[in-house]
Amino acid sequence: MPALTLTPGSTVTLDETAGLQNLAATPAPAGDANDNDILATSLPTAFTGRLTAVGAGAPTKAALSGYNGSNTGTNAFTFSVTGAVTDLSFTDANGAPLNGLDSGLNTADGEDIFLFTDTTNNNVVYGKTALNVVVFAAYLEETGTPVTGAKIWMVQYEAMANPDAANPDDSVNLLNKVFVSVSQDADFNLQGAPSGNNLFLMFTKTDPTIVGGRISDVSIIATGKDPANESTGVNINTGDTIVSSQAGGADNATTFGTNSQMITEQEGIRFTFVTGARADVTIPNLDQNEADLESNIDFTGMFGARTADFDVVQLQSGKTAQVKVTAYSTGVESGNSFIDGYAGDAVVSITSVRVLDSVTGAVLETFSGGSEGGVSSTIAISITDGVATITGVKAGYSIEYTTSADHNRVLIENGAALNASGNTHADFDIGGFRLLQVSSATAEVGSMMIFEDDGPSLALATPTDTALVNTQDADTIGANTDSATTNFATAFGTTSSSYGADGAGATNSVFALGVKTQGGDSGLKSDGATIYLYLVSGKVIGSTSGTEAGILATNTIFDLAVSASGSVTLQQFAEIDHALPGASSNYAAQQATMADDLVTLSDTVTLTDQDGDTASDSKVLNIGANIKFDDDGPSVVLAAPIDTALVNTQDADTIGG
Secondary structure: OOEEEEOOOOOEEEEOOOOOOEOOOOOOOHHHHOOEEEOHHHOOHHHHHHHHHOOOOOOOEEEEOOOOOOOOOOOOEEEEOOOOOOEEEEEOOOOOOOEEEEEEEEEOOOOEEEEEEOOOOOOEEEEEOOOOOEEEEEEEEEEOOOOOEEEEEEEEOOOEOOOOOOOOOOEEEOOOOOEEEEEEEEEOEOOOOOOOEEOOEEEEOOOOOEEOOEEOOOEEEEEEOOOOOHHHOOOHHHOOOEEEEEOOOOOOOEEEEEOOOOEOOOOEEEEEEEEOEEHHHOOOOOOOOHHHOHHHOOOOEEOOEEEEEEEEEOOOOOOOEEEEEEEEEOOOOOHHHOOHHHHHOEEEOEEEEEEEEOOOOOEEEEEEOOEEEEOOOOOEEEEEOOEEEEEEEOOOEEEEEEEEEEEOEEEEEEOOOOOOOOOOOOOEEEEEEEEEEEEEEEEEOHHHEEEEOOOOEEEEOOOOOOOOEEEEHHHHOOOOOEEEEEEOHHHOOEEEEEOOOOOEEEEEEEEEEEEOOOOEEEEEEEOOEEEEEEEEOOEEEEEOOOOOOOOOHHHEEEEEEEOOOOEEEEEEOOOOOOOOOOOOOOHHHOEEOOOHHHEEEEEEEEEEEOOOOEEEEEEEEEOHHHEEEEOOOOOOOOOOOOOOOOOOOOHHHHOOO
């Protein structure tokens, strides 16, 4: 059995952020240095070919296990094995192809992502939405000659949801969702099978592993189609028996027949896949007497497989055969329960069939997805209700079938009608039986397949200091007040902004007023009283009170408020003292103001991307000098004098002194 070992530290981390992130390209921070981004143009041709074939198109983001920007990546895992490895594939935890397993991940816009092993190249796995849109894909690049390991490549097409909104670099992975399986074909050895008619034959691989008198490897139990229930006391010859013989030829291979040797119309052989078979009643230790007792069909577990094949041999000369194949799933029914258990078998659908030349390996005919294809005009394949029928079969053909789920039993029959006429109903024997791509070692790799988040970015421009707001003393006489509003939002702008790979979420802008010092001197007076500045509930209040607690309507000279849209409103309740001497006219042109930094207006903008990550920037504008108070002065207009008054003196009164 292969020993499969993950490579410590050789993860494949794909960062959604634009540009490459890896040790060479982004040595800091550490969260970017450990990424494995690689140019998408570096992808293996076999991978890009499958992506194109399924309509995914050319990816723009890619990553490779262990890639650091300067190496060629590293194996995500290695394995050691005795014998030939026939397959390396992405699977589920049970070694079966992934077929719609919920990955536990979602796209940034909330769609579930499901996992599918590529049916054409099982080195490829896809993450797809319910609408069959590819969100990401991964590929096993096999390494070594013979193969001893694999690198993992990943590509991503659509942003995924990452749960930590406070961390734009947080990651998600496929822990316990994606596995790799190393497979070997299981060939079984019939050498030394007991001769004659037997109730069963139990056989296994050459040099099996035996622990406690039982075989750890998979074993096969073969019986006739309808064997006698020997444990009830009936003779085995009252039912179908299993017969073995030497086929002759260079390899002198052992073949299977039933009853009178060859499998005639409506006869067949059942093969059952088990584990824990008792070694002393398994070929070559099984003798003919032991092979006649149902109690010796002794095993401890079932073995599931998706694909198997068998050879058709010793066909009647000049004829072709009809072969019918039905796959089943059954429970552990050992010993005297074995024959009874046939009645409760559940059919497992066969999904595809291939007919090959057993010598050259050439494919003669195929049936998959409801359509037939191949080079033979004499072979016909059909699948009805999950049961496969192959006609036109000749000696030397190998029939390979694949099931929709694991099966652990198969019935192979001569499908011709009883006493059929013509040359299309030949009797035949079954040669070698093999389980293909048996998942003999499986390891979890989903935790090594990591997708890092991308966050939004934002940079605000330096605000422009041009907006003014002013009121007039003249409008505050008595109980009157004056107010003015100016939009300061236009003073703020954005240098750059991006929602990043996750796409648009929301933009939020918050304006806020501030004072340099709570209760600080504004530099202004009203009727000789100092005006102090306070920030209270978002408003700037100019009051002659020396404490915040002492602020009253009667001592509030002015206040400032800002709206959600950035409009600043100045409201003046009482007059402001202006410097002397005042001009004799145009008092409104004489303005009192504050030091610029005594009052501030800030704009804080937050971008939120589609999966909740945020980026914020804030700019502050000093607006103390932008707040202006116009003077008011006295006014007088004299009337034209009335020329009626007279004054006169007399010379008589000027005599002497």
